[in-house]
Amino acid sequence: MTTARAGALLDRLGRVGQFLWSGWAGLAGLALFAALWQAGHERYGDFILPAPLATLAAGLTIAADPAAWELAGQTTLRAVEGFALAAAAGAAGGLAAGYSAATMRLARPILTVLLGVPPIAWIVLAMIWFGSTDGTIITTVLVAATPVVFVGVAEGAVTRDRGLDDMARAFGAGPLARLTTLGLRHVAAFLFPALTVALGSAFKVAVMAELLANTGGIGGALAAARANLDVAEALAWVLIAVAGLIAVEYTLVHPIRSEFERWRNAARPWGVKR
Amino acid sequence: MTRETTDAAPSLTLSGIGHAYLGRTVLDAVDLTLAAGEVAALVGPSGCGKSTLAHIAAGVVEPSRGRVARRYRRHGMVFQDPRLLPWATARANIAYPLRLLGLPRRERRERAEQAAQRVALDRADLDKFPIELSGGMRQRTAIARALAIDPDFVYFDEPFTALDVALKRRMQDLVIEAARGARFGALFITHDLMEAVRIAHRVVVMDAHGRGIAGTRAVPGKPGGRDDGTVYRLVAGFLSDDPLFRHIHDIDERRTP
Incomplete structure (x- = not known):
């Protein structure tokens, strides 16, 4: 029993190590990007494209300022609130649509309409409805992120293996047991990629809505940097937004997803694993 | 006749x-x-x-x-295709009907291992996922799953x-x-x-x-x-x-x- 537990622990440590080790490849990619950026800087000069190191320094200066943290926190809070609402609404709607064909037929055209309206139009509408408040940002994020989650979850629910459902029924599982032991587990594999995309767009849309609605946060800071023609500071803010997104994605979304996808990795031969 | x-x-x-x-x-x-x-x-x-x-x-x-x-x-069932949960190990698959019966985790584990023994499934294979098992092994797992609930x-x-x-x-x-x-x-x-x-x-x-x-x-x-x-x-x-x-x-x- 204890050896089995120790084995499981070692296995887990191994996977964490593998995950951390894969970070080198990510760093190499970022370094390549920085090199291209530096080349652009040397070609076009300081005003158009400040050097990556200068941007980093500006970013560090901003990061040292507690007021900046407040701004970033404001944006994060709005994005996360909108994201949470979108995740809940999208997951519930997607499950309903995946399990009931009639709901799916009703939801499809609505979704097409929602996706067809440009996000910028939503910002304008939300500004009229809510003024320059958190509500504007959260509504815009909600509208932008819900369809992504909805489509992912609905696709998961539709592609569930009905053979497994029959198997569970043969062993006496009721509808609720089938949903919790089979349906949700299958949907989870589709939910997490959708959540990654939704979280990314939540941040991006939040910053954009803040900039346009002039409601503070990172978007507000960007607007100020633009007014001052301070390219280094604008880029630094972009850097901070991206860094926050990367941090969330690699500390939260990826580990959870790889836990769910463990069985898929099990079949891959050595060397092909990430 | x-x-x-x-x-x-x-x-x-x-x-x-x-x-x-x-x-x-x-x-x-x-x-x-x-x-x-x-x-x-x-x-x-x-x-x-x-x-x-x-x-x-x-x-x-x-x-x-x-x-x-x-x-x-109580009945068990074995299908033409094994119908195993792809995300669960062979052991968890065998224990699946026991989970539906609401048995505690420890007992599930023990009974799954007994059932695996009855169909001559190797203990080392119980921690593998269905995708890692051969066709025969998968069908053995499916039979063990049917037998685990003592039907x-x-x-x-x-x-x-x-x-x-x-x-x-x-x-x-x-x-x-x-x-x-x-x-x-x-x-x-x-x-x-x-x-x-x-x-x-x-x-x-x-x-x-x-x-x-x-x-x-x-x-x-x-x-x-x-x-x-x-x-x-x-x-x-x-x-x-x-x-x-x-x-x-x-x-x-x-x-x-």
């Missing part, structure tokens, strides 16, 4: 079962009674509705007409059709052995008469169009007690002399009604 053990209390009684898919009748007026502990092989040409009948008897499909009376305590009746829905000949024999022996050891009754769906004669007390032949049971033949001897020569002779006898088996191999499943 007719029924074998009809005097004992029946474990499964199907009366007047009828079923239709999208208006097309696939089963009509099927009556079948299985005695306690009896292993019956249900044979018939492809597309005659034997799988549907097993699904109805096991409660997977609601019949359009008729009644199913189950007098056994007194098991449905087999053409479980070994996709396996090669040698593996098929090993699996049949495994089922014969398990049925003898645990004394469960079974309804074994197959289109392979050889398999039916090896495994069952009684062969039930279904009508080619799903209109009831065409007839039934007791197989002399006990499952596991018949040697290969006996099995060959019995099958050859059935096919050449018995009019009941005349149509068993010659129907195309894509026929229109």
